[in-house]
Amino acid sequence: MSEQTSPCPGRCNRAWRAAEARARRAAAAVIADGREPTDDERSLILHGVEPAPGSPVWCAACSTRIQESLGRLPDLVAGVWAVATPPPGRLSTQVGAGRLAPLPASEVKPRGRGRRVSPAGSPAIVVVDEVAAALRGWERLVREDLGHTQADRHRPGQDTVTASVAYLVEWVAALLSLPEAQEVGETITTLERRLEIASGMDEVQRLQTPCLRCDRRAVEHRDGAAHVACGQCGAVWTLDQWDYALGVAARAGRRRA
Numbered sequence: 001m002s003e004q005t006s007p008c009p010g011r012c013n014r015a016w017r018a019a020e021a022r023a024r025r026a027a028a029a030v031i032a033d034g035r036e037p038t039d040d041e042r043s044l045i046l047h048g049v050e051p052a053p054g055s056p057v058w059c060a061a062c063s064t065r066i067q068e069s070l071g072r073l074p075d076l077v078a079g080v081w082a083v084a085t086p087p088p089g090r091l092s093t094q095v096g097a098g099r100l101a102p103l104p105a106s107e108v109k110p111r112g113r114g115r116r117v118s119p120a121g122s123p124a125i126v127v128v129d130e131v132a133a134a135l136r137g138w139e140r141l142v143r144e145d146l147g148h149t150q151a152d153r154h155r156p157g158q159d160t161v162t163a164s165v166a167y168l169v170e171w172v173a174a175l176l177s178l179p180e181a182q183e184v185g186e187t188i189t190t191l192e193r194r195l196e197i198a199s200g201m202d203e204v205q206r207l208q209t210p211c212l213r214c215d216r217r218a219v220e221h222r223d224g225a226a227h228v229a230c231g232q233c234g235a236v237w238t239l240d241q242w243d244y245a246l247g248v249a250a251r252a253g254r255r256r257a
């Protein structure tokens with residue numbers, strides 16, 4: 001890895017970060033005791049797990065995932081809007097039916113007392129406002145960076161979200177090369193998740209096949225996503241790669257049998 005390229009901060013490097021943490025603990029124990037490492041400690045310290053380098057900040061796979069998440073934001077915002085602003089007279093029914101209920105306090109911190117009665121102050125709409133503000137800020141930075149004319153996005157709401165996302169998806173390479181690129185990527189992922197919960201669009205399917213890397217049954221596919229990801233070791237495959245890998249594994253299994 002070159003000096004300029006840091007490891008990708010994405011979930012692709014979870015296994016590497018875990019290996020590094022184990023190595024640091026083992027090395028600290030050896031140094032504290034002032035002795036030679038045991039064979040086990042030596043293999044922990046020289047773990048041999050290579051990090052995926054950032055390109056420039058996020059690796060290609062994580063960049064693709066962030067771009068997908070970014071592209072989903074307008075639909076998710078529309079979904080939240082539909083749930084949080086029901087036609088007049090239907091609000092109590094909707095709340096009663098639990099459409100606003102899947103907003104656990106741990107996921108979406110309500111402002112103040114956080115009562116979910118008025119759509120204007122509801123946690124769902126607070127998330128939408130945060131999304132709109134974040135997108136506006138990033139669009140401003142990218143336009144500044146690329147020397148584009150600043151957009152006039154004063155009217156808040158779904159239209160500005162859609163327009164900002166369209167611009168940011170088109171210039172996503174510039175977005176993910178900003179000095180703030182790590183925070184941008186992390187925020188997009190967090191906002192996507194919060195919108196999914198606020199809109200009730202948080203369908204996650206756990207696949208039957210165990211993870212091809214860590215062998216745990218933790219591979220998940222989120223509604224509409226073009227990738228699957230292991231919730232345990234952080235491995236990520238596009239749907240094509242996953243199908244191909246399963247095919248290879250099945251052929252290898254038949255040869256062994």
Ligand SMILES: [Zn+2]
Nearest residue numbers: 008010012062
């Ligand atoms: Zn990555």
Ligand SMILES: [Zn+2]
Nearest residue numbers: 211214230233
């Ligand atoms: Zn795994």
